[in-house]
Amino acid sequence: MSALLGLLLIAQLNSFEFTAIPGPQTAGDSFQITVIARDPSGGIHPYNGSALLSTSKDGLWSYVQPGVITFQNGVWQNDVIITLADTLYLRCVEPQNLITGQSNSFAVFSGPPDRLLLILPGEQYAPGSPDGKLPNPPRNQVAGTGFDIAAYLTDRWHNTIKARSDSVYFGATDRFADIPPGQLSDGSGSFPATLRAAGNQRLHGHPATGSPVTPDTSSSLAVNAGPYEQLLMLLPGETHLPGDTTTRPWAMPGKEGRPEEQFLGIPFPVEVQAADNCWNIVTAAAESVALSSFFPFNSVPEQAKLGETFQVEFLTAGPNQNLSARTLAGVSSYMSWVNIRPRTSLLEVEAPDTVRAGETTFVRVTMRDDNGLPVVAAPCRFSVIAGNGDMLDSALLSDTLGRVTARFLCSRARGDELNTIKVTADTVVTADIFVEMPDPSLLDGNIVVFPNPFGFNQDRAKITYYLRAAAPMTVTIYDTFGNEITNWKFGTGLEGARAGVNRIYWDGRNRSGRRVANGIYVVQVIGERHTGTTFNSSQRIGVIW
Structure with a gap:
């Protein structure tokens, strides 16, 4: 019913x-x-x-x-x-x-201005819709070939805001894109764009600084590589840089990074690719390519197809050895340059077996190649992998005899200890140095003076003390009447004011540079921080000329 x-x-x-x-x-x-x-x-x-x-x-x-x-x-x-x-x-x-x-x-x-809208070739503007355009994919583009993009100043629903001439700036995921800024006319405009890097790219449009209008990012746009025009050779350490706008060969267009240093007689890979005029890698016909250099070298194979990899071995050492590629059809790459040096296969290390804490000693290394010859101008690195010592020189270059000399200091030892030093230069060796505390009483805050007395036997006395923590220090010499003879001030962390064993020397002279008279003197060492006194000790010193 x-x-x-x-x-x-x-x-x-x-x-x-x-x-x-x-x-x-x-x-x-x-x-x-x-x-x-x-x-x-x-x-x-x-x-x-x-x-x-x-x-x-x-x-x-x-x-x-x-x-x-x-x-x-x-x-x-x-x-x-x-x-x-x-x-x-x-x-x-x-x-x-x-x-x-x-x-x-x-x-x-239309409503108030709210956003920019970018329309790519192949897309169709659709005002009033959620996305502002029909669901058509943009047309593929070719790297290095210009095309036009449309930009609209719209309200929230993508309706064009008429009678506006806002400035518009562009960018892209392709960092080498060429999209000049422009100005809208009656709320819209057509602008030239050129993308250089092949792949899926997006464009960005944004208004002048300070505008409340929301920027826009375009749909994903497929950019295809152009036709084969040139060769790109890649050495270890270099990375392909599609779209590169660099044109001068010395700036290595089409790639970034510098070729890594290679070893004499050790093969390394070299890749030769076909590229378009924007340095995008393309698939070319099975064309053969060979390598050449002003310096003696071997390559395996002697000829290869584009896209294949050579194994290259230089036969002499030296900086800036060149390499280039050329196809049988006559297409050449620009020259690349690589440093070739002998490989260090043997490290001869000389270091003392035992040193006193707070004394600087030397670690000497001779670097040799597979033939026992010195390796010249090669890096050698030092590090302490066990113990409380420090390498004052962490990296050095070998001299014309293949030698390097690095300084070692252990001032933070709290007793006798073994330090292990790692030496690295293509190969790795270690060396042990035993560090002994010069006088155990130093750990109790005492000052040790040697020789004492001095003057008739040595022209200066070594004053040694131990600090548990680095702090500003003042060292003063007084006579027996309390008159100041001379003094030193050391900033935190410097020799005389660093954590561990510290050594300074007194030559028996006052602050005017004159020798003091024979007699007994007192050295006082004081350390002070904002929290209070960190060290205060004194010791007598005898002077006999």
């Missing part, structure tokens, strides 16, 4: 009527409309069903929200939002019986 009543009610529904909609409206802003269900005589029909709401411009998208309305007693009154800026009218349709009605025509203007 109820179903029959519903059919009767629908049968009496004749049309939908819109009350007049004033214009203009603003895209994205809500406004109220009223839709009335009418019977055949023009009266209000008590329809309580649903109907579809659309605009006269609907196609792939519906430009009105909501799209479905539900009547109560023949009337629907509520707010709607239209996203498309255009002149249009609204339609109401009951879908089962196709009962319809439409509003008056009215204008919808």
Whole structure:
């Protein structure tokens, strides 16, 4: 019975009527409309069903929200939002019986400026839609070949904002892209662009600094490499740099990084690729290529196909040895340069077996190659891998005899200990140095003076003391009446003020440089930090000339 009543009610529904909609409206802003269900005589029909709401411009998208309305007693009154800026009218349709009605025509203007929109070749601008464009992929482009992009200043719903001439700046995921800035005309514009790096790229558009407009990033754009035009040779340490705009051969276009130093007589890989005019690697015909140099070398194979790898071995050592590639058809690469040096296979290390804590000693190394010859101008590195010592020289270059001399100091020992030094230069060796505490009483805060007395036997005395922590230090020599003879001040961490064993020397002279008289003197060592005194000790010194 109820179903029959519903059919009767629908049968009496004749049309939908819109009350007049004033214009203009603003895209994205809500406004109220009223839709009335009418019977055949023009009266209000008590329809309580649903109907579809659309605009006269609907196609792939519906430009009105909501799209479905539900009547109560023949009337629907509520707010709607239209996203498309255009002149249009609204339609109401009951879908089962196709009962319809439409509003008056009215204008919808764009909303306030909100964002930029970039449209690539192959894409189609679609104002009023969620993305601002039809779901068509952009057309592929060729590296180094220019094309045009469109830019629009739009509201939130991608409607163009007319009468605007904003400046627009561009960028791309391709760091070598050429997209000059430009200016919109009446809210839109077409701008030239050239992408150089092959692969999937995106473009960026942003307004002038300070603008509240949201920047845009384009769809992903496939950029194909151009035709084969040149050769690209890659040595170890170099990385392919597609799209590179560098043109001068000495700047190594098409790649970044510097060739790694190679060893005499040791093969290393060299790759030769076909490239377009933007240094993108391309697939070329099976063309043969060979290498050449001003210096003697071997390559395996002697000839290879483009894209294959050579194993190259130089037969003489020296800096800046050149290498280039050339196809049988006459296409050449620019020259690359690589340093070749002998490989260090033997390290001869000389170091003392035992040293005193706080004394600087020397570790001497001779570097030799496979033939026992000195390795010249090669790096040698030093590090302490066990013990509390320090290498004062961590890296040195060998001299013309293949030798390096590094300084070792252990001032932080708290007793006798063994230090192990690691020496690295293509190969690795270790050396042990035993560090002994010169006087165990140093750990108790005492000062040790040697020789004592001095003057008749040695022209200076060595003053030794131990600090648990680095601190500013003052060392003063007094006579027996308390008169100051001379003094030294040492900053934190310097010799005389570093953690561990410290040594300074007194030559028996006052601050004027004159010898003091024979007699007994007192050395006082004081360390002070902002937290208080960290060290305070004294010791007598005898002077006999």
